[in-house]
Amino acid sequence: MMDEIFSKESDCVQRVTTGISNLDALIQGGFPKQSITLVSGSPGSGKSIFCFHFLYEGVKNNEKVLYLTLDKQEEGLIFQAKNLGFNFQEGIEQGTTKFRYLDINQKLIYESMSEEILNGNYNRIVLDSITPLSEMPMYIRNPEYTPPNYSIVNAKKASSNHTPQRRNLRYIMNALETSGATSVVTSELTLGSSSLSRDGISEFLADGVITLSYDTTMDRRKLSIVKMRNTQHSLKPQNIAITDNGINLQ
Numbered sequence: 001m002m003d004e005i006f007s008k009e010s011d012c013v014q015r016v017t018t019g020i021s022n023l024d025a026l027i028q029g030g031f032p033k034q035s036i037t038l039v040s041g042s043p044g045s046g047k048s049i050f051c052f053h054f055l056y057e058g059v060k061n062n063e064k065v066l067y068l069t070l071d072k073q074e075e076g077l078i079f080q081a082k083n084l085g086f087n088f089q090e091g092i093e094q095g096t097t098k099f100r101y102l103d104i105n106q107k108l109i110y111e112s113m114s115e116e117i118l119n120g121n122y123n124r125i126v127l128d129s130i131t132p133l134s135e136m137p138m139y140i141r142n143p144e145y146t147p148p149n150y151s152i153v154n155a156k157k158a159s160s161n162h163t164p165q166r167r168n169l170r171y172i173m174n175a176l177e178t179s180g181a182t183s184v185v186t187s188e189l190t191l192g193s194s195s196l197s198r199d200g201i202s203e204f205l206a207d208g209v210i211t212l213s214y215d216t217t218m219d220r221r222k223l224s225i226v227k228m229r230n231t232q233h234s235l236k237p238q239n240i241a242i243t244d245n246g247i248n249l250q
């Protein structure tokens with residue numbers, strides 16, 4: 001009886017389309033609703049373009065979407081997206097799309113981030129990337145800082161044994177989880193790294209992990225679904241290409 005319930009679990013999960021054609025078919029229709037997917041890859045592997053696809057899909061469905069970044073000013077990203085055919089301008093003017101750059105050096109970075117995440121009633125949120133948060137020097141990360149708990153569920157999961165780095169990453173992941181949005185978080189890998197994230201922690205906190213990689217000698221790009229909770233998927237690396245229209249999964 002229990003086996004039957006478990007085997008059917010993945011069929012009952014509500015799905016959120018990724019915006020990348022052919023990817024949805026590999027993960028039973030899309031990301032599980034309200035999940036957090038980590039997209040990892042070295043510079044130029046297509047992480048930001050992946051995020052554009054995901055958010056633009058939301059725009060097309062009349063959803064509210066947020067692009068949070070710690071790396072680049074909003075204008076540069078909007079420009080990069082537009083060149084690939086993702087025009088976010090209309091949504092921005094209507095207030096349904098928001099690009100927000102947050103300065104990592106500001107004191108209340110966690111508070112500002114969670115405020116953005118929790119107060120906008122977003123359907124989709126992108127955090128591109130989470131790496132600066134995990135690399136902040138100790139004095140800014142403030143090891144004494146105890147993030148507030150947003151829900152009983154999260155409070156139960158919290159533990160005082162966690163390192164400050166893990167607590168900080170968990171704080172942001174908790175905010176994303178609590179927001180009710182479906183999220184994509186990116187992590188910067190150094191070239192040639194076989195890790196799933198730069199910090200070695202995010203992959204455990206996220207519900208899903210997708211890696212993007214390239215082989216310079218063969219001039220080839222790959223996308224791998226490493227983990228996707230409540231989802232049947234292949235682990236086989238998929239060939240992708242980046243063109244004027246973004247990521248194409250062959």
Ligand SMILES: Nc1ncnc2c1ncn2[C@@H]1O[C@H](COP(=O)(O)OP(=O)(O)O)[C@@H](O)[C@H]1O
Pocket residue numbers: 041042043044045046047048049050242243244245
């Ligand atoms: N029009 C295009 N045609 C082919 N490749 C492109 C095009 N635009 C961008 N790219 C590729 O995409 C990369 C940038 O992707 P991006 O998502 O910004 O990477 P990341 O965020 O992982 O650093 C570029 O380095 C380039 O290789």
Ligand SMILES: [Mg+2]
Pocket residue numbers: 047048049128
């Ligand atoms: Mg990027």
